[in-house]
Amino acid sequence: MTSQETLVYIDGEFYPRSNAKISVFDHGVLYGDGVFEGIRCYNGVVFKLIEHLERLYASAKAIRLNIPLTIDELKDAVIKTLRVNGLRDAYIRLVVTRGVGDLGLDPRKCGRPTVFIIAERMDPILGSVAKERGVRVIISSIRRDSIASTSHEIKSLNYLNSILAKLEAINANSDDAIMLDANGFVSEATGANVFIVKNRALHTPPVTAAILPGITRRFVMELASSKGIKTYERDITPTELVLADEVFLTGTGAEIVPVVNVNGVSIGEGRPGEVTKTIMEEFDRRKVLPSEGTPID
Numbered sequence: 516m517t518s519q520e521t522l523v524y525i526d527g528e529f530y531p532r533s534n535a536k537i538s539v540f541d542h543g544v545l546y547g548d549g550v551f552e553g554i555r556c557y558n559g560v561v562f563k564l565i566e567h568l569e570r571l572y573a574s575a576k577a578i579r580l581n582i583p584l585t586i587d588e589l590k591d592a593v594i595k596t597l598r599v600n601g602l603r604d605a606y607i608r609l610v611v612t613r614g615v616g617d618l619g620l621d622p623r624k625c626g627r628p629t630v631f632i633i634a635e636r637m638d639p640i641l642g643s644v645a646k647e648r649g650v651r652v653i654i655s656s657i658r659r660d661s662i663a664s665t666s667h668e669i670k671s672l673n674y675l676n677s678i679l680a681k682l683e684a685i686n687a688n689s690d691d692a693i694m695l696d697a698n699g700f701v702s703e704a705t706g707a708n709v710f711i712v713k714n715r716a717l718h719t720p721p722v723t724a725a726i727l728p729g730i731t732r733r734f735v736m737e738l739a740s741s742k743g744i745k746t747y748e749r750d751i752t753p754t755e756l757v758l759a760d761e762v763f764l765t766g767t768g769a770e771i772v773p774v775v776n777v778n779g780v781s782i783g784e785g786r787p788g789e790v791t792k793t794i795m796e797e798f799d800r801r802k803v804l805p806s807e808g809t810p811i812d
């Protein structure tokens with residue numbers, strides 16, 4: 516261990532990164548049985564921390580997992596993790612697993628859920644260059660798990676659906692994949708929501724398209740409204756996606772990323788469009804404001 520090592524919170528204690536371990540009998544590991552949040556802290560303000568915590572508790576409720584901390588205790592644990600690591604700009608991964616059980620999948624065999632929090636510096640997931648130049652995506656042949664299945668409405672540890680689509684994108688030399696829902700409408704990217712721009716209005720798939728109701732997505736709708744740009748939540752066909760004036764992705768990890776090519780077809784002029792740039796500028800301006808989150812000091 517070196518003193519520069521990140522300290523990771525596990526069940527109330529802090530462990531150096533190299534020694535931050537959980538049991539191989541934890542059902543989070545054995546079955547992906549658990550829930551999580553990815554959160555960002557900008558300039559000492561945890562962006563939309565309460566909204567993330569509320570979504571975590573909602574996901575936990577949907578899988579009947581009782582988080583062994585109150586929302587205030589968990590909020591304090593997140594802030595403490597940033598503080599002990601001296602971080603003011605970071606990506607935070609907050610995970611609650613079913614806990615240690617036996618080799619069967621019965622959740623009743625698991626005692627106490629495991630809670631861990633990792634906070635580290637992290638650039639936008641698709642890279643800073645991607646934000647300037649835009650990314651190329653494919654439409655994946657893998658359908659988003661349906662709302663009657665392990666839908667992303669619940670932010671669970673089960674990401675195999677996204678991983679299969681990401682592998683397909685990598686194999687196609689593409690930056691990411693957009694997935695369709697069980698009915699063939701646009702759902703979301705592997706770890707981000709999708710917006711299209713048509714005639715200066717935003718359109719984004721509804722929750723019924725098996726998306727994760729993204730916190731960045733919601734914020735982007737607010738930003739758009741403040742700029743007089745309308746947003747419609749509605750089903751979007753793959754052809755509408757390809758023929759859109761502009762396309763962009765939103766998510767905590769990715770932030771806002773213009774999409775300039777879908778399945779080999781240029782979107783608009785093949786470079787980030789004006790509406791996308793307006794939203795990105797407004798996002799960068801407002802994401803650091805204390806009023807948009809929870810200050811850590």
Ligand SMILES: Cc1ncc(COP(=O)(O)O)c(C=O)c1O
Nearest residue numbers: 706707708727729730731766767
């Ligand atoms: C599958 C998926 N969709 C959408 C999002 C975007 O959600 P949020 O803006 O809350 O980060 C994420 C997470 O970042 C995700 O994993």
